[in-house]
Amino acid sequence: xxxxxLTCEEDVTADLVMVHxxxxxxxxxxxxxxxxxxxxxxxxxxxxGAFRGHLAAGGRLVSVSGLRSIWxxxxxxxxxxxxxxxxxxTEEASQALYGMxxxxxxxxxxxxxxxxxxxxxxxxxxxxxxxxxxxxxTLITTFPQAAREFSRRFPDLVVKPVSGAHPQDPPRAVPxxxxxxxxxxxxxxxxxxxxxxxxxxxxxIRLTVVGDRMLAARMATAPDADPAEVDVRFxxxxxxxxxAEVPPRIAEAVRTYLREAELAYGAFDFAEDGDGxxxxxxxxxxxxxxxxxxxxxxxxxxxIAEWLALPAAPEREGLVNGSDSTVA
Amino acid sequence: xxPFALNYARPAAQLELTTPYSYDSGLQLNVLADxxxxxxxxxxxxxxxxxxxxxxxxxxxxx
Numbered sequence: 001x002x003x004x005x006l007t008c009e010e011d012v013t014a015d016l017v018m019v020h021x022x023x024x025x026x027x028x029x030x031x032x033x034x035x036x037x038x039x040x041x042x043x044x045x046x047x048x049g050a051f052r053g054h055l056a057a058g059g060r061l062v063s064v065s066g067l068r069s070i071w072x073x074x075x076x077x078x079x080x081x082x083x084x085x086x087x088x089x090t091e092e093a094s095q096a097l098y099g100m101x102x103x104x105x106x107x108x109x110x111x112x113x114x115x116x117x118x119x120x121x122x123x124x125x126x127x128x129x130x131x132x133x134x135x136x137x138t139l140i141t142t143f144p145q146a147a148r149e150f151s152r153r154f155p156d157l158v159v160k161p162v163s164g165a166h167p168q169d170p171p172r173a174v175p176x177x178x179x180x181x182x183x184x185x186x187x188x189x190x191x192x193x194x195x196x197x198x199x200x201x202x203x204x205i206r207l208t209v210v211g212d213r214m215l216a217a218r219m220a221t222a223p224d225a226d227p228a229e230v231d232v233r234f235x236x237x238x239x240x241x242x243x244a245e246v247p248p249r250i251a252e253a254v255r256t257y258l259r260e261a262e263l264a265y266g267a268f269d270f271a272e273d274g275d276g277x278x279x280x281x282x283x284x285x286x287x288x289x290x291x292x293x294x295x296x297x298x299x300x301x302x303x304i305a306e307w308l309a310l311p312a313a314p315e316r317e318g319l320v321n322g323s324d325s326t327v328a
Numbered sequence: 329x330x331p332f333a334l335n336y337a338r339p340a341a342q343l344e345l346t347t348p349y350s351y352d353s354g355l356q357l358n359v360l361a362d363x364x365x366x367x368x369x370x371x372x373x374x375x376x377x378x379x380x381x382x383x384x385x386x387x388x389x390x391x
């Protein structure tokens with residue numbers, strides 16, 4: 001049984017897992033769907049009530065029914081590098097590839113349906129609440145007046161993108177940023193705006209969950225940190241990540257979250273306040289992990305490899321632990 | 329008419345740095361010029377920041 005890794009060639013983070021799979025002697029095929037019709041080929045036959053599908057890449061041929069797991073890491077858009085790419089061809093290639101894979105009995109990390117849903121931050125916030133995770137007061141609105149009233153109730157706010165996406169024309173980044181108390185909220189009318197009570201944090205927490213395994217890392221806020229710089233991704237990396245223990249109540253809530261989200265992998269971001277409370281910020285369903293492993297030495301890549309190497313799930317189980325055996 | 333959140337935008341970091349490794353389709357891994365597997369050099373990957381959570385990626389939403 002083979003592990004299928006869907007990712008781009010330059011994804012060196014995937015390599016961290018691949019080397020463990022290689023060392024364990026687990027067959028693995030890595031393809032980038034962007035190479036479909038070029039370096040990647042597929043075929044599926046539905047005849048006499050049976051399905052037989054194959055993928056080929058780099059001289060390797062794998063049967064869809066012979067897949068034990070599928071890791072969706074950083075795949076390109078299907079057929080994006082075809083000789084004559086088009087939106088139509090991408091949709092055709094996407095339906096063919098992912099449609100076939102959905103009919104396999106492989107376990108997914110993460111299933112495309114679960115992944116797509118899990119990217120919605122408003123959905124994340126509600127699920128986190130229901131799961132018992134502390135969530136900072138948050139408003140998502142296009143009403144300037146609602147934003148003004150929210151800022152009166154919670155004078156210390158941050159703003160961040162609802163989607164987590166960043167504008168590309170021209171390329172810009174929108175970090176989580178503090179909002180000044182006297183800010184004019186009129187422009188809230190021009191786009192959904194996510195405002196959130198700022199957590200005065202003493203540390204950032206990155207909790208990487210692989211199946212049932214939780215690997216938490218903590219980065220203390222530097223004593224001389226600029227209070228205006230709230231987004232750790234943009235701050236100077238003055239502090240290293242260290243392994244951390246997960247409070248039992250948080251662990252239980254995170255398990256509930258992932259079960260409800262039908263995710264086999266999630267990278268949670270928390271802000272730890274002065275009382276030690278972990279405030280949920282978001283869960284990245286395919287979040288990076290190499291930077292944590294490099295600092296902490298935690299075996300995240302090996303744990304992912306071990307999860308991927310488990311046998312395929314029996315037919316007709318849930319999405320997290322295996323199959324989406326219902327053919328879409 | 330600019331959405332509120334874009335008042336806080338800044339130019340995206342230039343992430344398209346030249347990496348000292350390239351993909352080997354036989355190994356299905358990225359290798360350094362001397363043939364070593366890049367993933368075995370965590371210190372290098374950390375220095376390059378290629379496994380780091382970074383805002384502003386063009387290729388994905390998930391940091």
